[in-house]
Amino acid sequence: MPTTRKRRQRRRRQQRRVELAKISDRDGDGIPDELDKCPDEPEDKDGFEDEDGCPDPDNDKDGIPDTADACPNEPETVNGFQDEDGCPDSAPIVVKENRIVLTELVLSTPIGHG
Numbered sequence: 001m002p003t004t005r006k007r008r009q010r011r012r013r014q015q016r017r018v019e020l021a022k023i024s025d026r027d028g029d030g031i032p033d034e035l036d037k038c039p040d041e042p043e044d045k046d047g048f049e050d051e052d053g054c055p056d057p058d059n060d061k062d063g064i065p066d067t068a069d070a071c072p073n074e075p076e077t078v079n080g081f082q083d084e085d086g087c088p089d090s091a092p093i094v095v096k097e098n099r100i101v102l103t104e105l106v107l108s109t110p111i112g113h114g
Contacts, residue, residue: 037053
């Protein structure tokens with residue numbers, strides 16, 4: 001017959017198992033299902049909205065997946081200049097209506113003088 005001490009230890013172990021069973025984390029991302037907005041998809045833990053429990057494949061929502069985005073938390077400026085890198089930028093030369101606008105110093109050599 002088990003001693004009182006052993007019965008208490010067994011009861012504590014059973015209580016712990018019951019408590020652990022109550023905490024469910026189906027996707028294994030460390031966020032309990034009751035707090036997880038995406039309980040069947042693991043959080044990607046990239047420092048961006050990690051507490052919601054949902055993966056964020058494109059943090060800045062610029063259409064470039066974070067895995068290919070050089071600036072995953074800053075949206076790309078789609079302007080025809082390095083649009084595939086995922087970083088905001090400005091083109092050195094911009095055409096607006098009927099004008100050419102230089103956004104930075106552009107050095108050139110006159111034709112026939114180079």
